Amino acid sequence: MSIRPGTFLLLSHSIQARVTLTVAVVSVLVAAVIGAGLCLLIRHRIESDIFMETRGVATEWIGRMEPGRVPPPMPSARVPLVQLVDSRGRVVMAGPMTGDRPLSTVRPSEENRFADVTECSASDRCVMLTAGRVPSLQAWELWKGEPHFVYAGTDQPPALRGHRLEFLVGAGGALLAALWTWTTWRATGRILRPINAIRQRMSEITANDLSLRVPQPSGRDEIAQLARAANQTLGRLESAVTRQREFAAVVSHELKSPLTGLRTGLEEALLYPEIDAREAIARSLPATDRLREIIDELLAFARLRNTPRSSEPVDLGALVRAEAAARTTGVPVHARTEPDVRVLGNRVQLASIVTNLLVNAQRHAIGQVDVSAERAGAQALVVVLDDGDGVAQEDRERIFDPFIRLEAGRRLDPGGSGLGLALCRAIAVAHDGSLCVEDSPRGARFVLRLPLLTG
Known part of the structure; x- marks a missing residue:
């Protein structure tokens, strides 16, 4: 199987590969630590059990020795090798499976009368045994003080021979690490599959076609x-x-x-x-x-749209009265305001809204334009009402689009651009407010709503 040169570069940048590699390294380290600890625990447990049994057999035989009489050894099924050896290394007495060669050359001292050892011969046979020294008093009564030693042991279990235990535990740890790594690779791939689908779809979206949407998986993750x-x-x-x-x-x-x-x-x-x-x-x-x-x-x-607006407290009542007073030509404008109708905004931009609305109302009015500034709960309201023909229900939103001019507007103002109302609504939205046309018994009723300044 041939691997393209860019494959390794792609994998090096892959989240799935990096996560899997990290998990693989961590799992190998964890498996190695657990395996080493498990090997030590198993070996220590098996050796402790065996040496406990061999020491029990050696202690029991020494305890049955009497002056002038040494009883025959009593090997067990788990401890079949039992010997009595003198100080010159000669086998004095032994069990049927021991032979005439001493099992060990270990000679415990008077202070430490028992020693647990493992003896291995040239034939790769290993024996786990306990070497016990016969007490001095018993040795004096039986052999006139010559030291004698008792060996009780058994063949080393196959699991402890060489490095078989380590190999078995290591193989199990490697299998567990491989399974963990494979599971991580599959799980990571399943998690990243929707992201890859999103990435592929995003690469297909261009400025010429923005109608495409990314696949949306179910759930709330x-x-x-x-x-x-x-x-x-x-x-x-x-x-x-x-x-x-x-x-x-x-x-x-x-x-x-x-x-x-x-x-x-x-x-x-x-x-x-x-x-x-x-x-x-x-x-x-x-x-x-x-x-x-x-x-x-x-x-x-x-x-x-692009320049942050400067804000200051603005008295809408005073602003409405000033703009209404400035309309000295055309249809008369009547202003009615409440005291302390204050908002936070740009005075010039808010004045341009009122001016545009008044100019528009005078253009379509027959005999009078009414403008008011009042409080309504947490909002400040500026209402401009004319007595003209009004705005049809289907055109009430369309007139706020740029360059949209109705037939009446073209007739009454042939040189208009159709941007005045669109600019007014944009300023209102920039001040966290709204501008719309609402129902009225006659004419058009434009309502500007802005957050009321409190405190």
Whole structure:
């Protein structure tokens, strides 16, 4: 099986590979520590049990020795090797399975009369035994003081021979570590599979097609929340891009008419010498004014979206009275305000809302415009009401879109840009408020709501 050169680089950057490698290293270390401890525990337990039995057989035989009489050894099924050896290493008495060679050369002292040892011969046979020294008093009565030694032992269990125990425990630990690593690889891959699907789908999404959505797994875990947040972000991005495209299309359309008129006038002045140049330039000035108005309002939109607004306490009652008093031409404006209607905001921007609403109301009113500033719970309300034809129910939201102008607006103000109400709503939203058209017995009723300043 051939491995591409980039495979190792890909694995080095893979969370699944890194997590699995970390778990593999940790599992090997844990298995090694547990295995070493388990080997020591098993070996110590088996050796302790065997030496306890061999010491019991040796102690029992020494205890049965009497002056002038040494009883025969009594080996057991678990301790079949029993010997009595003198100080010169000769076997004095032995069990049937021991033979005539001493089992060990270990000679315990008077202070430590018993010693547990393991003796291995050249034939790879190992014997675990207890060497016991016959007490001096008994040795004097039986052999005139010559030291004698009792050996009781058994063949070493196969598990303790060589490194068999370590090999078995190590093999089990390696198998456990491999199983743990494999389980981690599978579990990590299953966890990361939705993330890989999200990544693949995100790579397919382009600016030309924002309608795609990432796969959203069921449940309420972190990956499901990530997918939901990604889809919500894509939805907002698609809406923003759609609005931007529509806005750009409308802007290009609105700018095309004055630019076309300006170019036509200038081309006529160049192509036809009989046309007075000053007169042609004078006819082109309204088109430049139209362009300037549109560009100024577009810049106002840009500043509103990209520049943090400065805030100060603003008395809406005083602001409404001042703006109403400034409307000295056209349909009369009647103001009614309550005291202490204060909000936190930008005075210039809030004044532009009131001005735009009053100009719009005067344009459509027949005989009177009423404006009021009052408190309504935790909100401050500015209401502008005219006695004109009003706004149809289906157009009440559409008129706040940029460059949207109804037929009545085009008739009453042919040179308007259709950005005034859109800018007013944008300022209201930037102040955590709202601007809408509500029901009224007659005419149009525009209502501006802003959070009331308290304290």
